[in-house]
Amino acid sequence: MARDLSVRIGSLTLPNPVIAASGCFGYGLEYDEVTDLSSLGGVCVKGLFMTEREGHAPPRIVETPAGMINAIGLQGIGVHRFVKEKLPLLRERGARVFVNVCGTTIDEYVEVSKVLSQAEGVAAIELNISCPNIKEGGIQFGCSLVGTGSVVAAVRKATQLPVIPKLTPNVTDVASFAHAAEDAGADAVSLVNTFLAMAIDVETRRPTITNVLGGLSGPAIRPIAVRMVWECAQEVKIPIIGMGGITNARDALEFILAGATAVQIGTANFVDPFVWDKVLAGLDDYLERHHFERLSDLIGAFDPTPPKAVHA
Amino acid sequence: MPPIDVDARVIANRRLSRDYNVLTLSAAEVGARTQAGQFVMVRPADMTETLLRRPFSVFEVVRDDHGAATAITILNKRAGRTTNRLYDAEPGDRIACLGPLGKPYTPVAPPQEAWMVAGGVGLAPFATLAQALAASQTPTTLFYGARSDQELFHLDFFEQLGVTMVVATEDGSRGERGRVTVPLERALQSRTAGSAMIYACGPEPMLAAVASVAARHAQPCEVSVERTMGCGLGGCYSCVIKVKHADGPAHFVRSCINGPVFDGAEIVWD
Numbered sequence: 001m002a003r004d005l006s007v008r009i010g011s012l013t014l015p016n017p018v019i020a021a022s023g024c025f026g027y028g029l030e031y032d033e034v035t036d037l038s039s040l041g042g043v044c045v046k047g048l049f050m051t052e053r054e055g056h057a058p059p060r061i062v063e064t065p066a067g068m069i070n071a072i073g074l075q076g077i078g079v080h081r082f083v084k085e086k087l088p089l090l091r092e093r094g095a096r097v098f099v100n101v102c103g104t105t106i107d108e109y110v111e112v113s114k115v116l117s118q119a120e121g122v123a124a125i126e127l128n129i130s131c132p133n134i135k136e137g138g139i140q141f142g143c144s145l146v147g148t149g150s151v152v153a154a155v156r157k158a159t160q161l162p163v164i165p166k167l168t169p170n171v172t173d174v175a176s177f178a179h180a181a182e183d184a185g186a187d188a189v190s191l192v193n194t195f196l197a198m199a200i201d202v203e204t205r206r207p208t209i210t211n212v213l214g215g216l217s218g219p220a221i222r223p224i225a226v227r228m229v230w231e232c233a234q235e236v237k238i239p240i241i242g243m244g245g246i247t248n249a250r251d252a253l254e255f256i257l258a259g260a261t262a263v264q265i266g267t268a269n270f271v272d273p274f275v276w277d278k279v280l281a282g283l284d285d286y287l288e289r290h291h292f293e294r295l296s297d298l299i300g301a302f303d304p305t306p307p308k309a310v311h312a
Numbered sequence: 313m314p315p316i317d318v319d320a321r322v323i324a325n326r327r328l329s330r331d332y333n334v335l336t337l338s339a340a341e342v343g344a345r346t347q348a349g350q351f352v353m354v355r356p357a358d359m360t361e362t363l364l365r366r367p368f369s370v371f372e373v374v375r376d377d378h379g380a381a382t383a384i385t386i387l388n389k390r391a392g393r394t395t396n397r398l399y400d401a402e403p404g405d406r407i408a409c410l411g412p413l414g415k416p417y418t419p420v421a422p423p424q425e426a427w428m429v430a431g432g433v434g435l436a437p438f439a440t441l442a443q444a445l446a447a448s449q450t451p452t453t454l455f456y457g458a459r460s461d462q463e464l465f466h467l468d469f470f471e472q473l474g475v476t477m478v479v480a481t482e483d484g485s486r487g488e489r490g491r492v493t494v495p496l497e498r499a500l501q502s503r504t505a506g507s508a509m510i511y512a513c514g515p516e517p518m519l520a521a522v523a524s525v526a527a528r529h530a531q532p533c534e535v536s537v538e539r540t541m542g543c544g545l546g547g548c549y550s551c552v553i554k555v556k557h558a559d560g561p562a563h564f565v566r567s568c569i570n571g572p573v574f575d576g577a578e579i580v581w582d
Binding site for chain 2: 023024025026030031033034054055058060061066067068070075218219267269270272274
């Protein structure tokens with residue numbers, strides 16, 4: 001690949017814009033055998049609290065048209081075990097590690113972020129203020145402009161690492177939340193987390209998953225996510241990491257053209273753990289076909305001129 | 313060895329009944345790496361209505377005269393959209409096949425005996441296991457339970473390998489009427505010496521019963537579980553099952569990478 005796929009997010013330079021999405025890639029090491037972790041723009045690991053969490057009872061997922069609903073409940077090993085058991089191995093492999101930070105209180109977000117700041121090998125903090133599946137914390141901050149600002153400002157003060165709040169789409173005007181994050185000192189925003197959703201087993205008249213409600217991901221949500229990224233891109237100057245149903249380079253480009261500096265891929269990795277090389281090759285191919293030297297020239301390059309009404 | 317993703321073709325589709333079929337897939341590279349009890353994540357290439365792959369035990373590794381793997385088969389039972397599509401598959405259809413995945417059964421060797429316990433579609437991992445056990449000349453028995461005579465398959469295959477067959481059907485149309493755990497327990501009670509490794513695969517209530525019977529008779533037992541699975545590689549945390557933990561409370565582990573084969577005594581059954 002001769003063309004330049006690198007992008008900048010605050011002080012970070014990534015060799016390419018393709019990041020594994022939190023909650024869809026374990027702690028990265030699960031994919032060590034099938035993917036060169038250093039070849040990804042970044043690896044965003046599963047959400048971490050201060051302590052271990054058991055998560056919800058299964059079943060935790062159900063398939064829906066062009067997507068899936070999940071309510072895992074943020075099962076995780078906690079930040080201390082992560083730093084001790086996983087981070088050194090991720091460093092060895094040259095992964096750029098984004099850590100998805102969770103909290104039930106602002107203090108917990110701050111404490112987890114401090115632990116990560118003192119560890120070697122964390123590239124950035126993604127603040128999970130948008131998980132729809134747990135009762136306490138998270139979403140209560142992400143659904144309030146004041147809450148979003150408070151969490152971001154508190155973590156901003158506690159760390160030198162880039163701070164990237166992950167926004168929920170389950171609000172009326174996501175751009176105002178991006179704005180609140182920017183005002184509070186966020187280095188970037190990532191969006192969207194999953195859409196709160198529900199599927200009923202009509203044969204049993206019962207829920208399909210134990211938690212009843214879950215988060216919808218996959219291609220089904222992509223057009224809404226693209227719209228939200230575009231709205232945010234017009235509202236904020238900080239970089240946007242876009243995601244929602246990306247399965248190939250074409251989908252990734254849609255987000256980049258709408259204004260995303262980087263993208264995350266989640267659900268598609270479940271279907272094809274070899275998706276990464278295919279997306280990177282597809283981006284390179286696009287640059288060649290369209291005579292661009294740098295992928296960064298495409299960020300926000302969407303042209304709103306209306307399409308022609310008839311086929312040429 | 314790392315799993316590989318093969319863009320396989322359907323070589324043959326043997327429909328065994330109105331619900332069951334055996335698909336032969338041109339995934340020789342997967343077959344060459346497979347150990348008994350491992351699985352593949354499968355998705356018909358032209359499925360538009362569903363996204364995720366489905367887990368299937370590797371049923372048989374098809375080999376040529378020199379013993380080289382040429383294909384694998386999977387035992388499919390119609391239960392939903394993907395399994396219906398797999399039932400209807402025709403030779404030449406493309407099926408993405410990722411594997412082999414997961415922890416295999418631990419094969420035993422003489423003088424230990426092997427007792428396989430299958431319930432319905434839970435027969436799936438036992439063709440390859442029976443072949444491995446036959447190669448080491450391990451005395452092997454298959455306790456095989458199904459709803460009826462119409463849902464008992466491949467009996468000849470196991471008999472030709474020298475496997476002793478104990479059959480039970482819920483309607484009594486073949487073998488003993490009732491659950492297969494009944495003759496299993498009777499066989500355990502009448503044992504006088506030696507050890508038998510019990511391998512089980514089937515519905516979870518059957519696995520729980522087998523694990524409990526094995527524990528009562530102090531025999532080792534490995535069970536293969538099937539939970540709703542998203543990815544097969546440990547990424548999604550969907551397929552968790554509760555296991556006991558020596559240093560603390562029971563906790564959820566991912567059945568795709570910590571299993572699908574577990575020590576039966578380790579699982580906390582629902």
